[in-house]
Amino acid sequence: xxxxxxxxxxxxxxxxxxxxxKLLTIARTAFAEHGYAGTSLSTxxxxxxxxxxxxxxxxxxxxxxxxxxLSGVLTNMSSLIMNAQLGEGNFVDRIDRLSELxxxxxxxxxxxxxxxxxxxxxxxxxxSGPGKEVAQRVLDGAAIFLEAGMKVGDFRKQPPKQLAISxxxxxxxxxxxxxxxxxxxxxxxxxxxxxxxxxxxxxxQIRSLCVG
Amino acid sequence: xxxxxxxxxxxxxxxxxxxxxKLLTIARTAFAEHGYAGTSLSTxxxxxxxxxxxxxxxxxxxxxxxxxxLSGVLTNMSSLIMNAQLGEGNFVDRIDRLSELxxxxxxxxxxxxxxxxxxxxxxxxxxSGPGKEVAQRVLDGAAIFLEAGMKVGDFRKQPPKQLAISxxxxxxxxxxxxxxxxxxxxxxxxxxxxxxxxxxxxxxQIRSLCVG
DNA sequence: GTCTATATGGCGATAGAC
DNA sequence: GTCTATCGCCATATAGAC
Numbered sequence: 001x002x003x004x005x006x007x008x009x010x011x012x013x014x015x016x017x018x019x020x021x022k023l024l025t026i027a028r029t030a031f032a033e034h035g036y037a038g039t040s041l042s043t044x045x046x047x048x049x050x051x052x053x054x055x056x057x058x059x060x061x062x063x064x065x066x067x068x069x070l071s072g073v074l075t076n077m078s079s080l081i082m083n084a085q086l087g088e089g090n091f092v093d094r095i096d097r098l099s100e101l102x103x104x105x106x107x108x109x110x111x112x113x114x115x116x117x118x119x120x121x122x123x124x125x126x127x128s129g130p131g132k133e134v135a136q137r138v139l140d141g142a143a144i145f146l147e148a149g150m151k152v153g154d155f156r157k158q159p160p161k162q163l164a165i166s167x168x169x170x171x172x173x174x175x176x177x178x179x180x181x182x183x184x185x186x187x188x189x190x191x192x193x194x195x196x197x198x199x200x201x202x203x204x205q206i207r208s209l210c211v212g
Numbered sequence: 213x214x215x216x217x218x219x220x221x222x223x224x225x226x227x228x229x230x231x232x233x234k235l236l237t238i239a240r241t242a243f244a245e246h247g248y249a250g251t252s253l254s255t256x257x258x259x260x261x262x263x264x265x266x267x268x269x270x271x272x273x274x275x276x277x278x279x280x281x282l283s284g285v286l287t288n289m290s291s292l293i294m295n296a297q298l299g300e301g302n303f304v305d306r307i308d309r310l311s312e313l314x315x316x317x318x319x320x321x322x323x324x325x326x327x328x329x330x331x332x333x334x335x336x337x338x339x340s341g342p343g344k345e346v347a348q349r350v351l352d353g354a355a356i357f358l359e360a361g362m363k364v365g366d367f368r369k370q371p372p373k374q375l376a377i378s379x380x381x382x383x384x385x386x387x388x389x390x391x392x393x394x395x396x397x398x399x400x401x402x403x404x405x406x407x408x409x410x411x412x413x414x415x416x417q418i419r420s421l422c423v424g
Numbered sequence: 425g426t427c428t429a430t431a432t433g434g435c436g437a438t439a440g441a442c
Numbered sequence: 443g444t445c446t447a448t449c450g451c452c453a454t455a456t457a458g459a460c
Contacts, residue, residue, distance in 0.1 A: 016425095016426095017425055017426085018425085018426090033334065034249070034335075035247055035249060035250070035335055036250070037246070037247060037249040037250035038247070038248075038249035038250070038335070040452080040453065040454085041453080041454070041455090042452085042453080050425085050426065050427090051426065051427060051428080052453095052454090052455095053426080053427075053428080053429090053455085053456085053457095054425065054426045054427070056454095056455070056456080057425055057426070058425090060455095061454080061455080062453095062454065062455090114333055117329065117333055117385075117389075118333065118335075120385070120388070120389035120392050121326055121329055121330065121388045121389055122245065122389075122391050122392075123246075123247055123250070123330075127392060128391065128392075135392065136395070136396070139396045140396075156420075158413060158416065158417075159409060159413050161396060161397055162409065162410060162413035162414070162417075163413070163417070164396075165385065165386050165389075165393055165396070166382045166385075166386070166413075166414065166417055168385065169381045169382045169383075169384065169385025169386060170378045170381045170382055171381075172381065172385060173329075173332070173377065173378075173380065173381025173384060173385055174377050174378070174381060176332070176333045177329075177332035177333055177334075177377075179334050179340065180332050180334075180339060180340075180347065181377055183348070184348070184351045184352075184373060184376075184377070185373055197371060197374065198374060201370060201371050201374035201375070201378075202374070202378065204370065205370075205374075205375070205378055205421055208368075208420050208421060208424035209417055209420060209421060211424075212420035212423075212424030228443095228444095229443055229444085230443085230444090252434075252435065252436085253435080253436065253437090254434080254435080262443085262444065262445090263444065263445060263446080264435095264436085264437095265437085265438085265439095265444080265445070265446080265447090266443065266444045266445070268436095268437070268438080269443055269444075270443090272437095273436080273437080274435095274436065274437090425460105426459105426460090427458100427459080427460075428457105428458095428459080428460105429456100429457085429458090429459100430455100430456080430457080431454105431455085431456075431457095432453100432454090432455090432456100433452105433453080433454090433455105434451105434452090434453075434454105435450100435451080435452075435453085436449105436450095436451090436452105437448105437449085437450095437451105438447105438448085438449075438450105439446105439447085439448085439449100440445100440446095440447095441444105441445080441446080441447105442443105442444090442445075442446105
């Protein structure tokens, strides 16, 4: 290979290199919590235990770091949704399974829903830029899936895109507004009990939305 | 009165005073589009045709201006919802009417949903500060309304707060993500045709969510 | 890979003239 | 009520030592 990934460090100073992945994780949380404009590189550097300038060794600009964070999130979501849609069974079983998978995913990745909602409302420039086609593919795929379910009679006939947007909104809003909703529910929405209640409720809600 | 609201201007310079309401409208759009952190007072001042420093005659701080904008939006939403819930008719008719009212409102006020979603995900400090009680009252009121509908058998029995959050998410996400959704729908979602399609679809969706 | 030091610019906010 | 001028701070980003 051309670039030699030197395994052993030189005897010099760089004794505790911080992984690029760790930086992305820290940045993901920061961007999710305060948005792109509201997050400074100092915040991220502090959380990582390095100086702000050191970030520029790993990423050329703040926007590149942000885009890389969002690319990861969108890729995960995309493959999750695509896989679930391709399973066996009738459309009702498939939408149930998809609902459960998405709730599980957002429950285990508290930053994801917030980042996606921020992008959806136009806070960052990823979905309107590099992530545009992937986002379109996911949404179009959802609409096609729902329409197919209507064609075979498993789902009630209705505008598929309207249905798709509503379902996405139900999924995202619950987790993205975690602070407000935790206050409303009287308990942290990421607690196991609320999470399982949400899963059961949402599966039933989305099913009646599609079928009823 | 003590402060004399001099109707006739002195012959001096201030020939075109900009109304406080106009400033709030401009600020509302700016905050909705770029968020609190992403909006600079220069932007607002430019849009208003005055200098940045002149804003401080009307508002003490950037946060005060922002809070005033959000206070207006939340007050409107609150009274809209409270009034609709108190109407006559069974619960199905009432939830239908409420759905229509909300779609109409967001359709006529493109900034509102975005501002509310931004606050819900913790971008600004209004809902977690001055607007906390109002927000709680609205959400609690919604849950109580839905629970009452279940008690009399108009609505299917289910966790009322889970239902409330889902409905709010459906309403907000469609309008707040106007750019992405317009691209997805292939037409501006604020166009009359999409707006009426959304109203019809969402009314049916929310009804089957509550009843089905 | 991380550091210090620095360049450059925009931000919120204030003072005081008109 | 709006202006010009300015202050102090923090932002992104760069240069170069170690």
